[in-house]
Amino acid sequence: MVLRSSLKNCLQLSCILRTPKADFRNTTSGGLIVQSVSNDVYQNLAVEDWIHDHMNLENRQVLFLWRNSPAVVIGRHQNPWRECTLRLLRQKKIKLARRRSGGGTVYHDLGNINLTFFTTRKKYERMENLKLVVKALKSLRPQLDVHVTDRYDILLDRHYKISGTAAKLGRTTAYHHCTLLCNADKFVLSAVLKSPYKGLKSNATPSVPASVKNLFEEDPSLTCEMLLDAIAEEYATQHQVDHHITVINPADETVLPGINNKTKELQTWEWVYGKTPKFSVNTCFDMVYKDSVLDVKVDMDVKHGRIEVCNIDLPEQWLPPALCSELVKSLTGSKFCPNETTTLATTLLRVCPQDDELQSRWNLLCENLITLM
Amino acid sequence: ARKFTDKHEWISVENGIGTVGISNFAQEALGDVVYCSLPEIGTKLSKHDEFGALESVKAASELYSPLSGEVTEINTALADNPGLVNKSCYQDGWLIKMTVENPAELDELMNEDAYEKYVKSIED
Numbered sequence: 001m002v003l004r005s006s007l008k009n010c011l012q013l014s015c016i017l018r019t020p021k022a023d024f025r026n027t028t029s030g031g032l033i034v035q036s037v038s039n040d041v042y043q044n045l046a047v048e049d050w051i052h053d054h055m056n057l058e059n060r061q062v063l064f065l066w067r068n069s070p071a072v073v074i075g076r077h078q079n080p081w082r083e084c085t086l087r088l089l090r091q092k093k094i095k096l097a098r099r100r101s102g103g104g105t106v107y108h109d110l111g112n113i114n115l116t117f118f119t120t121r122k123k124y125e126r127m128e129n130l131k132l133v134v135k136a137l138k139s140l141r142p143q144l145d146v147h148v149t150d151r152y153d154i155l156l157d158r159h160y161k162i163s164g165t166a167a168k169l170g171r172t173t174a175y176h177h178c179t180l181l182c183n184a185d186k187f188v189l190s191a192v193l194k195s196p197y198k199g200l201k202s203n204a205t206p207s208v209p210a211s212v213k214n215l216f217e218e219d220p221s222l223t224c225e226m227l228l229d230a231i232a233e234e235y236a237t238q239h240q241v242d243h244h245i246t247v248i249n250p251a252d253e254t255v256l257p258g259i260n261n262k263t264k265e266l267q268t269w270e271w272v273y274g275k276t277p278k279f280s281v282n283t284c285f286d287m288v289y290k291d292s293v294l295d296v297k298v299d300m301d302v303k304h305g306r307i308e309v310c311n312i313d314l315p316e317q318w319l320p321p322a323l324c325s326e327l328v329k330s331l332t333g334s335k336f337c338p339n340e341t342t343t344l345a346t347t348l349l350r351v352c353p354q355d356d357e358l359q360s361r362w363n364l365l366c367e368n369l370i371t372l373m
Numbered sequence: 374a375r376k377f378t379d380k381h382e383w384i385s386v387e388n389g390i391g392t393v394g395i396s397n398f399a400q401e402a403l404g405d406v407v408y409c410s411l412p413e414i415g416t417k418l419s420k421h422d423e424f425g426a427l428e429s430v431k432a433a434s435e436l437y438s439p440l441s442g443e444v445t446e447i448n449t450a451l452a453d454n455p456g457l458v459n460k461s462c463y464q465d466g467w468l469i470k471m472t473v474e475n476p477a478e479l480d481e482l483m484n485e486d487a488y489e490k491y492v493k494s495i496e497d
Binding site: 076100103122124126167168170171174176203205277 | 428429431432437495
């Protein structure tokens, strides 16, 4: 059973560094296991940043255990428009986060566990960490057919991906984190990890889609708690420390000074969307208006999440040219974002004469533009 | 003459402009580079500032500025061909060019021999 320590045991992590444990025999095998009380993806990613930036890992390695309420997490250099259906995320109130490590896009919910292995840069070793996870799983259920691939995935039954890996190398420290599917909602997972956006051209790092399965499907007696416990146990054994889990609260500035700023930064539009590598949208769509079908061509260059260049080709005179060029001018420099575009479009329409025909045409065009975002 | 940092970046200064890249040791350790995130031209950097990141099959790894100065050019070839960093880390795989605000900072860096010795010492 996972030890759920009370807040009293919420030790200051910097304290842990300074006071070596009494039974610390081998300084290079020291390990600390921490678990987050939060299910907020931004708070948990902030904890990773904090440990990465502030902890001295020369004599002690850290294992961080965390779970998130529904969220899609994209890699450092990925394009969210290419990786998921943003409209669906917004509808279902699923959070979108960009992590600082590389790799591809994953879906998190409470049926997925996240493990982060912190070491010095020198001791960075993903295979070892994943073998530890496999060992833990097999100690729980020896009949499980799980193994690590050379892509650092963990496969169940030789075929289904149950874990994906990503990593970050910093100045002196490194971390390797991975997911583990216990009982996640596969229906939502496959619905959101699809991109409906057409005509996107980008050199952002792509994801490699895979068939996934939950460990729960293989063995319904397995729970996230059991997995977390088994992994913590294995880590403790290998690092020759007690199987004690230090619980941390990612909102607590006294334990993690500066953490709230890190959390805030991860939530900013500039980080989540603005860090998207430059991409272009070159697409056409048909607009059905009354009895005709209109051909519209859109070309946009998006840099830092903002429309740098914008071109909209409409049938001549379908809308007043002056209004169209105003639209293009306003879009240029604005965020590639449905809310911003809606605001922009509404503002522009206000300066036009009250004309129902014009309004409905305008709304149709803008609605279609927004579906690209 | 090329100078090196202990974070495995190199800088080569000519006519007041420094060209920056990563060393062979670094590119080998990184593995195949799949993406280069570089700063905007005009970005002002202080020595040790993070100026970008390289994503490889191994991990995302930050890049740190060897000197203080302003970015004058970035290697746009890396957008379509990030593998240049592995194939030609000292020539075609350069990352950025920058002004040298404080030439004295160059003296703090290692020359090629010192760097070779440094790499040997870490490898042990």
